[in-house]
Amino acid sequence: MENRITKLFNIKYPIIQGGMVWCSGWRLASAVSNNGGLGLLGAGSMHPEVLVEHIRKMKEATDKPWGINVPLLYPEIDRLMNIIIQEGVKIVFTSAGSPKKWTPLLKSHGITVVHVISSTLFAKKCEEAGVDAVVAEGFEAGGHNGREETTTLTLIPNVVESCSLPVIAAGGISSGKSVAAAMTLGAEGVQIGTRFAVAAESSAHPTFKQRVFDTEEGGTMLALKKLAPTRLIKNDFFNQVKALEDAGAEAAQLTELLGKGRAKKGIFEGDMTEGELEIGQIASMLHKEETVAEIMEDIIADFNKTTSKLGDLKL
Template identity: 60%
Template sequence: MSNRITTLFKIEYPIIQAGMIWNSGWRLASASSNSGILGLIGAGSMYPEVLREHIQKCKKATQKPFGVNVPMLYPNIQEIMDIIVEEGVKIVFTSAGNPKTWTHWLQEKGITVVHVVSSVKFALKAQEAGVDAIVAEGFEAGGHNGRDETTTLTLIPMVKEHVRVPLIAAGGIATGKAMLATMILGADGVQIGSRFVASTESSAHQSFKDVVVSAKEGDTQLTLKELAPVRLIKNAFYNEVQALYKTTPTVEELKTLLGRGRSKKGMFEGDLEAGELEIGQVAGLIHDIKPVADIVSEIISEFESAKVNVSNL
């Protein structure tokens, strides 16, 4: 399978394993890359030296391309970028910030830069900043989302109308059929997050993985829009948030309830009641935990079968 995404990243299949906080360590990234897709280390949940360790271990575990996802709202951003350069990482996905800030700086050092957006407006800003590709992420996605609540089905063709650079679809994609659907709508490839949370190599706590595979339609909700919109599984923490909303809280009151380390507590440490359990709506289609290689094989097999079925319509 060859197109603009496989050529850009030198990978076999146009699939990117999302760099998710507390889920995407070196084991997941290297297993993904070894399976023919692009693996990403999620730097958002790592102190700089922890990130360096994960990059070094990933380099030992795979000879294939991998990258690092960097949410630009986190502290120590300069140190993180310096480590990426020092360790010879050649692909960086940026998010949650202005793409103009780091794109040229990284590209001058031979690094391919991709920026994650949630709207046509920000896609155009990313293209203007000179990024090599864009991830357009729909409202269905887990974790932090855009405020416009545009679904993947409508976002991808709208962004496609306005951008020339390679386009990667994200949000609600866990199957080969969904991959084909978004590519028919104009995407050159897909970024998949939630499905890889429920993988053997994910660094998520086993209890969180178990909750993901047992999730049903309607079990996730986008909330905390006053801070940074986040989709998570409904649990005791979510119920506390909803109870606080009934009092018309201030932003400071919401921040106090959220506190620090809430997502680590839920996804990495396995506190299913007090933790923040970030996952996409597509969790309702995820029913098992298996190795990354098996997940990729199933997605590609279904993608190829779906192409044949579509041609017969």
């Protein structure tokens, strides 16, 4: 397949791996890139020196295109951006903030910039800021989420119609069927998080992966809405958050409960009780660990089978 997304990144398949905290290290990202997609390092959970280490290992592990996801609210954002420029990174996905400040600087160094959005309003602002593409993420997605709670099925066609940028669909996408659905709605690529988060090459803790496989339909919910809406697996920590929210707690109380390192505790260290277990709604569709190669092969075969069937459909 060739379209604006595959040309923009020079990749074989318009499949991007989400740059997820505590999951998206160099092993996962390089495996996705080596299998024809676009792998992303998740800088949001890396200290600057750790990011440098992962960047250099990426350069050794793959000669294919790859990039970095950078949450713009990162406390050492200046250092991260300097590292990205100095290390010659070619692709940056930004999220959790306005793209206006950093996009001109990144592009002045020849870096392709993509920003993650959750509404048509932000899609238009991205176009004004000069980004090269947008990731339109519906609220089915895991982790930090849009306040609008717009589903992917609704968000994608609205964003496609509202701006001229290439659109990458995200949120609830894990199979070839869902890739085909996103492209039917006008997306030219997809970003997949949850399925790659539990891949063999993911740096997530084995206990966390198994908890994802055990998650049933309805097992995730949005929480922490007064801070930053976040989709979590229901566990003891989630129940504490929900009790506070149901009691009308203010942001300060939620911040105190959240503390520091909750996501690391759950995803990376395997604490299923007190950890923040960020994952998407499609967790209930996943039941076993697969390698990235197996995931990519399955998605591509399912996509081709699905689109072949669609060709025979008529109203």
